Amino acid sequence: MIRIRPTVRRLAAVAAAGGLLALASCSSSTTPGALAAGDTFVVATAGEPDTLNPVLNYGVDGASLIFDGLVARDAQNRLVPGLAAELPTVSADGRTVTAKLRDGVVFHDGTALTAADVVFTYRTVLDPKVDSTLRSDLEMLESVEAPDPDTVVFRLRYAYAPFLQRLALGIVPARALSGQDVDRAEFNRRPVGTGPYQMESWTPGDRLVLTANDRYFDGRPTNRRLVVAFVADDNIRAQRMRAGEFDVAELAPKLAAGFDGRAGYRVERVPTADYRGVMLPMGNPVTADPAIRRALNLAVDRAAMVAGVLGGAGEPAYGPVPPTSEYAEPAVTGKPTADPVAATALLDAAGWRAGAGGIRARDGRPARFTLMYPASDSLRKELALAVTADAKKVGIEITPEGLTWDAIDPRLNSDALIMGYGTPYDPDFVSYKLFGSRFAGQGYFNPGHYKSTVVDQALQQGRDQSDPAQRKAAYSTFQKQLAADVPWVYLSYLQHTYVLRDSIDGVVPRVEPHEHDVANSLWWNINTWTRR
Template identity: 45%
Template sequence: MTARTVRGAAGATLAAALIAGVAACSGPGVTAAAADAVVVGIATEPESLSPLLGYGKDGNSKIFDGLLTHDADMKLKPALAEALPEVSADGRTYTYKLRGGVKFSDGAPFSAKDVVFTYRTILDAKTNNASKTELDAIEGVEARGEDTVVFTLKYPYAPFAERTVLPIAPEHIAGAQDVNSGDFTTRPVGTGPYVLTTWSKGEKLSFRANPGYWGGEPAVKKFTMAVVKDDDVRATRLRSGELDGAILPPNLAQGFEKDPARLGAPPSGSWGTYAARTFDYRNVTLPTHHQVTGDVAVRQALDIAVDRTAMVDELLEGAGKPAFGPVPTDSPWFTAGTERRHDLDRAKRILDEAGWKAGGDGIRVKDGVRASFPLWYTSGDKIRQDHALAFASDAKKAGIEVKAQAGTWEVIEPRMKTDAVLAGGGSPADPDFDQYLLLTSSLGGDGFNNMARYDNRTVDRALDEARRSGDPAARKAAYDTVQRELVKDPGYVFLTHIDHLYVVNDRWEGLTTQVEPHDHGLGSGPWWNVESWKPRAK
């Protein structure tokens, strides 16, 4: 999409964009001052920088390239391939001709064998890549000479080309070490526009421009991603000049818009704000292994007891949309008629009819079980905290006690089987990318896939039909089935889809935004194309 650059925007315009609580701030020793340097903030960092373990699988990894990439409008375009793939009539064979003259940052030539190595390694059962089911359609991948790669699919998987934005790893380095624990996981070598120079975990990732990049050496010579979570600290360091860019919630971004002189302008220019549409949602997992959230009646009641519109208006200041599933209401994949109206009276009736009767303190009880469960959200994430508290407040009105509490992922993850979590997700590329990992019963309890351990046979069949069909109408019908089942049998309560808002030092040209996924920060934001930025003429 084309970036919407906002300067001095009114509150109504700002309400069209927001942040998900992820991204941005510097740590000790991070300074954003050099004329050819950019420092931006991220709230989380990857566990690994190896694409073999999942890093950069949706593109924009900076260190690596895929066969294809996305432009600003999220349309596929060639990267390491010289053109879009040739697809056989039956939709089961994809042939890629590779770009000539490309080298890895260590000077070694890139060729078809690196592509084959990357995909075969990810699909290897010994590789700890939680996203390998995304490549389930691949039957085989082979090199034909140095410059051609052919994928053969088990079935005509319609969005397969979208999967080939996956970064390519060098066989001569990654293939000579343990895929799960070797040095390549923290000292990667790729063909991308930047080379990692240092990674101080918990503090920053630093990159320098790759002088041999096939797309031309970037004008931004040094690029740093600073790691910090707190919104207020992020804004403070942005004002002080330690950061060139940050993602901020609307109340803090408005401060930069309304009175930049008082709040502090960047040392070498003014501020610009950039709004991005997203597929980024917040939801509450309803674990099937908990005696309260495992009850379908409780899930149905919670799904209509929540006031999604109030959450958008009050928590997001209008910067988002009510969410009724992983698909935003403005997507062509959304199933009309699956919107859930806030209806507290009906929620109470559902619980009454299911035998959940109000106790003396107003909290319902059934067969000696109190309608109470914990809801975890990640520490330092104000957006999740606000959603968790609002959800708990709405649930209490229906007679259900939700005990919201903060913790790190290290604390939360072991509890996900029985405890609810204020979670997030969303992928704009294709509905399969998000819904399969989120909902298929075969991935229940597989890390952060299907965190609720949702188990619905009708949904399982529809998800398989959708990913195995090359017919757009058949795929739409299958995803309609999924969304209608989520009304009858909610495994999650979807709350909001959140837009993202960024504040950036206005000394560079070429900044745009894309339609963004949930995981934004490393590869998204106005710096998704930092390699194309140019200094603004003075």
């Protein structure tokens, strides 16, 4: 069974690291002017990856710092050439895509990149013996060939409009993984790529240390070393930022707000397609009831959550396609404030009657369930508490419970969970697996076992069609059916909040997806950052 979490796995120890503090101290002592040789940036994030192999789901949308794809994304998330000399060409029928490689690109070990490496990467994802969660992302791919060392040809089973976006996948060297058990290869922890940084060391639960790749095809990095500190607990991460250990730290909105106006720091609030919501499992007789789900959707006060829990760093959410997307369906939006009158009427009509303590029941079953959240995530905890308070007002009793991911895993089909996902790229990404019936119960792909023939058909049509109008109609149907069934109660789209030393220049925020740890974070272009 595929196991993937709504954020990357948190391996997670939070003990202070003396060596890391020493690195940070060196970094902060740099004199004004040009960046000193050997300078180090230290960034802190909550999430730690399970692997550093793109084939196994590391940095698949680009900006991984270690690898490059055939294409990359600029500051506006537009596709630009990466390892390809120019954007790949698409045939008139949409089923043949041809990429020409840049000249002179080498891997970190000095070996030349060739089309054979690209072919190997994509064939490995498609290999059923490899436990790649990306295989279903490439269902449209029939074959990939290298007619010569500089050319790659992808042949598709059907036209797939966003295929070029799938070419952001990092390319691995064939010689390093050929003939190996890819799932257990040493490469997964000591990778070799073509990116601006190369591997120095990885201490699980503590840090990843990367050094500059001076042969990087897009220019030598302006800083010599990068340390990514893994600190799962939000409050500890904030404390260590205040102590001067980090140059940049991702923080929950309220914690980041504590640095506003603080000398030596600045706060970046980055727009995202990253949503939070309550996943309601169909294996629980209370949360499986449509009346409970719809009433809870009416009862939550999204405006209050954005103002209070997020400190204004976000906006109300009603579905998985962000409002900024051309595919967003306006008809699915609701009221940002709670409507307890409508929620109460809906429950009354469904036979959920108020009983002792105001908690509703039907046929002897109380309207009661558990809402899980990862204990180290202060934002999800606050959202869980807010949902609990709103639900109580309409007679639904929720018990919030903070757990480790390992404790959450076996309870996904019986207990609700504060989850997060989201992508600014194409609606096919994420939603196809998250709501498709055939993915039900595959870890965090459709963990609540939601099944809808209408949704399945719409999602399939969305990826099968190349015509923009037909795709938009398919995703409109998908969003409307999801809003009617309420397998999730969407709460908010976040702004990702980061605290930085105010001496850092070159920071370019761009709209971020849900996952933003080592890859796709504010430091996506850190190889060009400098200090004053």
